[in-house]
Amino acid sequence: MTEVTMTVNGRKVRRDVPDETLLSEFLRESLRLTGTHVGCDTTQCGACVVHVNGAAVKSCSALAVALDGAEVTTIEGLAPNGELHPMQKAFNDNHGLQCGFCTPGMIMTSVDMVEKAKAAGKTLTEAEIRHGLEGNICRCTGYHNIVKAVAQAAQEM
């Protein structure tokens, strides 16, 4: 067991966990933040994406102990004051989700994508949005409305 301290969704947390604990397990089991999902074993589906120190990563492929001291934002922390983040609102506006399982990861990836594009002063094209979603698999929507949602949020963010 190793003590891990992180700031998760703005709150400082401290837990003793086995060294092999993945960040996704730390979030889901230790902190009971079950909005972060796990949909594969091979670092591909992206249902587990969270932000670590400002970058979107797959929480199933990082050890919690390796992130001691990190700032982590999960889907639960995207709307801290109860007001939806423009990306969350855009997914609702555009019917960008069906079963909802991939949605948290999809939203976290999309937020990072748009923030990076804005920082670089770029306007995302449809092709760039689709390429940017390469690491997130959705089985329900066919991506059509997800792409629309990201494009809308890019205007509003």
Added chain:
Amino acid sequence: MYPLKYHKPAALADAIAALGAGEEAKVLAGGQTLLATMKQHLAAPTDLVDIRGLSLSGISAAGGDVTVGATTTHAEVAASGEVHPAVAVLAAGIGDPLVRNMGTIGGSIANNDPAADYPAAVLGMGATVVTNTREIAADDYFGGLFTTALEEGEIITAVRFPNVERAGYAKFKQPASRFCLVGVFVAKTADGARVAVTGAGEDGVFRHEGLEAALSANWSPEAVEAVTVSPDGLMSDIHGDAEYRANLIKVMARRAVAVS
């Protein structure tokens, strides 16, 4: 995952010591391949030695060479204005944006997956792999599948890319994994053309002599046309047989030259 002990040394010497002390210790860098392998119980290291506390991250240019620290992420290389644009393009096409935020150049070439992108750039550019003990020329570094010249307890600290006149990379993705079905890195150097092929060889990344000869004589997409690429020694699987991979090597080589 099996139980393990995690180490995050702050000094290289401590990392070496930890690697030597563990029953089956492994270096952890970005973890984008290693952790997935461990989750599936395909690897079971007793100890993981995280080298991300060793200040091995960063890109620096000196004397025409560009040195990329071992724990520099793919995203950092992709965004770099210092590395050759072909290397940046290659880094920008590895995995997906999430993987690129964590995966590292050192981890990629230490693992030497036969379908990984980086080995093509390192071999194609004629780069030098810098470790805690020595410098290894790319031509001497890559062994067979998942095999390198690294010895027990040896840690990659950086990769040094030389300056080249021109370089280009073209990748054909395996449709499921998005790894390379075939990736071809071409570089025009003072000593002639270098062509490294990843994803295709039964023994991992390799240089293609016929393409190198043709491009040394005439650096142009058209020069590729006359070259015969043999399927001998190429992999066959459900995504591509040797014949198809041979075709792709030619097509990707031509496209890589075109964008160089």
Added chain:
Amino acid sequence: MNVGIGARVKRKEDKRFITGKGKYTDDVRVENQAYAAFVRSPHAHAKVKGIDKSAALAMEGVIDVLDGGQLTGDGIGNIICGWAVTSKDGSPMNMGPWSALATDRVRYVGDAVAVVIAESQALARIAAEAVEVEYEVLPAVASAAKALAAGAPQVHDNAPGNLIFDWEIGDAAATDAALAGAAHVTEISLTNNRLSPNPMEPRSAVAIYDAAEEHYTLYTTSQNPHVARLVLSAFYNVAPEHKLRVIAPDVGGGFGSKIYIYPEEITCLWASMKTGHSVKWTGDRAEAFMTDAHGRDHVSTARIGFDANNRITGFKVDTIANFGAYMSLFSSAVPTYLYATLLSGQYDIANIHANVRAVYTNTVPVDAYRGAGRPEACYLVERIMETAARELGVDPAELRRINFIRAFPHQTPVIMNYDIGDFEANLDQAMAAADVAGFAARKAEAAGRGKLRGLGYSSYIEACGIAPSAAVGSLGAGVGLWESAEVRVNPVGTIEILTGSHSHGQGHETTFAQIVAERFGLPIENVAIVHGDTDKVQFGMGTYGSRSGAVGMSAIVKAMDKVEAKVKKIAAHVLEASEDDIVIEGGEVKVAGTDKAMGWHEVGLAAYTAHNLPPEMEPGLKESAFYDPANFTFPAGTYICEVEVDPETGTVEIVQFTASDDFGTIINPMIVEGQVHGGIAQGVGQALLEQVVYDDDAQLITGSFMDYAMPRADDLPSYNVNHASTICPNNPLGMKGCGEAGAIGSPPAVINAITDAIGNNNLAMPATPLAVWKAIQAAG
């Protein structure tokens, strides 16, 4: 704001999903939680000679290791197929035994042999590896055609030659005669590739046993919790129905694969009783690939005859269907009554005959996956129509037009009675939207860029809204396929709808509320949909086969009819008017033509206070209904796919995908379009990317997303989705169903487009770059 039928109401359920507050089965954690991990066969076929549990049992934190002998010893019954299909010689189907934990023999890689119950999931998995199973490896077979060959390994002793049934439909002699007399006959042989459904949420179960009450609770990833309870009770003897509660909370996609009750759920329930712990199991993706029922896997040959006027005279089909190692719940219905009954397509064909052989192999069981039989039929019909058009030198749209059914109802020679449709309207709409007229210019422009451009059609029809209970009963179904609903009007006028349908992405919480809000003139916020819990909802058959609109919502309408009648009686009594003069609108119950009115909530309150009700009337305002459909519904339409092929690499890019669907009445176009998008994506996935591959020893090659290519955002285009509807005459809302059409209609459109582009009709799904490049090479 209009929230009624036809309004694009944003989904009510989204908020919890976009904020990470969805509640899926793996999110459930209960007291006394233990974890299950399964010991699975690494062999495709073997005898189990012995199980040594000692090393696993010795591990600290391992609670127990249970095996098939213990399971069957406790009377847990075999897993069954619930639809009896009879061979053409009158013999019953040969169903082999399937125990949730194998006892003496394993029949596919992944077949469960034992289960470890431990204090953590990680430990359970490690301990499962420490269970030593002694196997005697037997020869195995993965391909259905090979399994039928003489000398093939025998998967089940009671299915000689691995033949489960040899079934036929239609008039063989008449069809043969029609083909013999035809002016032109087109022949085709094709494979419908095996698919893994891959909902993003892996299957999961949390089983809780209350020893004092001898009561079980199961949280599970199910599309149909009541069906799960029924079979767990009636067939698997886990617990009597009144001692078993099944809850399907938020479920992360199903596509058919979560209809069935698998060994894992059964074992968790039994193990919770056995160990005294709550038992949780969540599969990983590798387990999903090796245990979730696969879909498709047909090999077919077909011949279609035309007269001199290019009218179809006869259609003859021979199909071999791979069932895998065991007969899954609906497996027998898929390649028979959900497949061969649709072989008439949209065409007026007098003579059809189909023969279907169902075959055991050493592979994962195969069952319904989005479309279930209908994609296989559509692929065969639409590929052979396109092929025939090319052979006959007729424009493919024209050949379809010549043969369209134009008068309804239309009785096909293969059971189905199409109630309504306007196939030409859909074809015309799709052709206009796809700008077929401009295709030649686009093709020429693409050629200038070195690209091969092609265009392909698919005019699909399917049968959904499954199904009239008496009809399916006569065909062998073990259950009725009605649906139930309850409308509870609370004393304050808010409404809860309890439905037997289950939403796992379909948006029922919104669309179901829309029809209620419209009917009673209430804000949509005042309507809540309750589903997925056998303790709350009386009964239900669940969601699959695009039935929740046509059947599930019809049940709600029937219950609303009863509520409305009672509301009118109460209002008439209180307002001293005639029942016939009462109207409900805008949240008020009024006497027409007067200013006399009660608020909707006042009627609710009156019903519950019961101070002033008509004589003999029972208090309360709550009505339930069961709805049994009168017929299948028949969604239909035309899809047009336009592709560009890179001849150097074989890469296919879908540059335009156009749909024109007839779904009857559409409640929420936004949600319906979403269903079409997702269906098309799965159909395009089948056509271009997806395929389960076994090697010759029946080892699974495509066991992860590393080798099974899932469609990703950059593999797919945006879709051009249109509607041209005829109203279904057989249900109160006129609905047809939209959940599967995309997956049914799209694969042939894609393959027809690619084969058009490359000039070689010999191309199998999936049309991977490798396959397309090979086909281009073969074409010369």
